[in-house]
Amino acid sequence: MDTLEKAARILVLLIALAALYMLFNSISYYWIFMAITVVLLYSGTLFIIAYNENRKPAPAKPEEWPSLSVVIPSYNSSAFISKTLDAVKAIKYPKPLEIIVVDDASTDGSYDIAKKVQGIKVIRRERNGGKAGALNVGIKAANGEIVACIDSDTFPKPEVFMEMVPHFAEKKTAAVTTVIMVNEPTGILGYLQEIEYYVAFVFFQKSLSLLGSLMTTPGPLSIYRRQVLLDVGGFDEDNITEDMEIALRLKDNGYDIECCTTAAAYTEVPKTISHWLRQRTRWYRGKVVNGIKYAHIFFSPRHGGFGSVIYPLTFVAEFLTVVSFSLVVYLTFSNLSGIAAWLAVKELPTIAIPTSLMAVQSSWYFLALTLILWLYFIKMSFDIYASKIRWRHLPFIAAFLLFYSFLISSAYFISYAKEILGSKYKW
Amino acid sequence: MNIYIKAAIITLGIFLAGMYAIKSVDEQRIEALRADIDSSVLDTEATRLLFLYQDATGDPNSTAFCRALTEMSKNQMERTFKLATQLSLAENNNVLGDYEMLKRKYYLTNFELYIYQKQLERSCGAKPFEPVLYFYSLKPCPQCIVQGQVLDRVVSECPNVRVFAFPSDYPEPVLTALLSRYGISSVPTIIIKEHFKLEGPQEKEKIKELAGCMQ
Structure with a gap:
């Protein structure tokens, strides 16, 4: 990028920040919280209605099970690859599975580890070409009717394919997704993500699929009709979120994506904030990049409710998240002078504890509503996946409701800023 | 539907x-x-x-x-x-x-x-208490909140000191007249005994001293 473009991008970012600042100075902040509440309420209502009305009974097992190949792109995955391969080899399927590991020029010996495993094929790429490229190599080399794309740090449960494949009942279905869970969560961040994955991959994912609006086939584990993947041109090798891109491309070509909630794959998640931030920045920037690439979906008659309501709504929600994060930062900074004042007068502030309904800011009641809604989402997710909410979950559910959203909104803010600035991608 | x-x-x-x-x-x-x-x-x-x-x-x-x-x-x-x-x-x-x-x-x-x-x-030569004039803003002003709480404490500790609080940005002619009389240009500002003009957040003890607090 030349300096002129860089300067222009910085200017755009500054103008955006200035606009936000002027917005916060002119309207009261509760309107922003109200807007977020309305969007959340609407999405929640939509999901709840969809889940209750559009649910279909579990699909029948096929008379003839299709042949299935597993493609595992691997890059410097020595920490997990053997565990992943053990889990994949343990998957039950009426036909023998073809397992292909595509090593993307690893330098940590994961290629050698994979080569030693019996019963699998290993393809070695001499030059690193990215995950999407590795997937494409594997898909071309595979023979199965169905191809399962699994991350090298993901451990599927043995029943995954027998639960997921029946969802291919309709010819229009080109891909089936499943529940992704956090593997052996550790630390606060791990447990927060555990709750997040429950809500995102169980209730949200299922509801979206019932609305014909599933827009990502998760990288950790998704299965596709191999021929369809080849027909649409395989994964986009220039895209940072190829799992979202392929889902949108499939939808754009008239295909459906189904969601199975009776199986799960456990995946490794970031354990440090910096790693987490890198992952999220990639995801959220990818959302924007794909939104621009697939902008023709917005309000397109071909895409029905997805194009006219849900897809645009996700961008509105993300934008409001960025605004609310900026608002929190703005309020903190404007209250800094108050903190300085307390230091100047050498006194401690009296904290007023609200003793009646009157003493509480009215918009807090809307906040209470959003918390109740989220609690419902969490409960629904655990119920659908037939999992019990245990005592150990409770403090993290509280932390998730009160604190994780701030973390997420900061990630969105950073992602948007980086996208405007056109920063380089970091994996 | x-x-x-x-x-x-x-x-x-x-x-x-x-x-x-x-x-x-x-x-x-x-x-x-x-x-x-x-x-x-x-x-x-x-x-x-x-x-x-x-x-x-x-x-x-x-x-x-x-x-x-x-x-x-x-x-x-x-x-x-x-x-x-x-x-x-x-x-x-x-x-x-x-x-x-x-x-x-x-x-x-x-x-x-x-x-x-x-x-x-003027009429009675009586001064039942020492009035302290306090000017604050109606717009978000964290320093004003601080000063307000400090003044609350002064009032509760000094039965002879009372505070008159006036907003500096409310469009009322008498208030504007008052502001220009004391030349109020920033908030929070405190006027004590007609001639001490304190701008910015002030310490409780200083206010008590200047106002002549009788505890």
Whole structure:
């Protein structure tokens, strides 16, 4: 990028920040919280209605099970690859599975580890070409009717394919997704993500699929009709979120994506904030990049409710998240002078504890509503996946409701800023 | 019915119910304030009548008049400063309620009280308490909140010091006149004994000392 473009991008970012600042100075902040509440309420209502009305009974097992190949792109995955391969080899399927590991020029010996495993094929790429490229190599080399794309740090449960494949009942279905869970969560961040994955991959994912609006086939584990993947041109090798891109491309070509909630794959998640931030920045920037690439979906008659309501709504929600994060930062900074004042007068502030309904800011009641809604989402997710909410979950559910959203909104803010600035991608 | 429209109707319903609930809470808050402010207005009315009566019938320096005035002032001061805090609380917490009238009544009543203090000093040579003038902003002003709480503490520790709080950005001619008289250019600002002008958040002890706190 030349300096002129860089300067222009910085200017755009500054103008955006200035606009936000002027917005916060002119309207009261509760309107922003109200807007977020309305969007959340609407999405929640939509999901709840969809889940209750559009649910279909579990699909029948096929008379003839299709042949299935597993493609595992691997890059410097020595920490997990053997565990992943053990889990994949343990998957039950009426036909023998073809397992292909595509090593993307690893330098940590994961290629050698994979080569030693019996019963699998290993393809070695001499030059690193990215995950999407590795997937494409594997898909071309595979023979199965169905191809399962699994991350090298993901451990599927043995029943995954027998639960997921029946969802291919309709010819229009080109891909089936499943529940992704956090593997052996550790630390606060791990447990927060555990709750997040429950809500995102169980209730949200299922509801979206019932609305014909599933827009990502998760990288950790998704299965596709191999021929369809080849027909649409395989994964986009220039895209940072190829799992979202392929889902949108499939939808754009008239295909459906189904969601199975009776199986799960456990995946490794970031354990440090910096790693987490890198992952999220990639995801959220990818959302924007794909939104621009697939902008023709917005309000397109071909895409029905997805194009006219849900897809645009996700961008509105993300934008409001960025605004609310900026608002929190703005309020903190404007209250800094108050903190300085307390230091100047050498006194401690009296904290007023609200003793009646009157003493509480009215918009807090809307906040209470959003918390109740989220609690419902969490409960629904655990119920659908037939999992019990245990005592150990409770403090993290509280932390998730009160604190994780701030973390997420900061990630969105950073992602948007980086996208405007056109920063380089970091994996 | 189309699921998107159904969801929109339900959402609208919940949202409107929420707004209605919020409006009710806001109105209740305003009602509670209204009673207090109207009471204050009547008090100043009573004081005004006292002056008029004195003017119409008697010697303005009479001790009975001065004693009555002093007594009324003390009582009114208690109520007015409490009202100020209640009003700012309502302002922060209210979302939908409208109480512009109420605010105006309050500011004018407060100002009238201040004038009576000056009159009391002139006519009766009496000063039942030391008035401290405090100027704050209606716009978000974290330093003003700090100064307000400090002044609360001064008032509770010094029975002879009372605070008159005036907003620096409310469009009322008497307030503008007051601002220009003391040359108020920033908030928070405190005026003590007519000639100490303190700008920015001030320490409690300093205010107590300058005002001559008698504990």
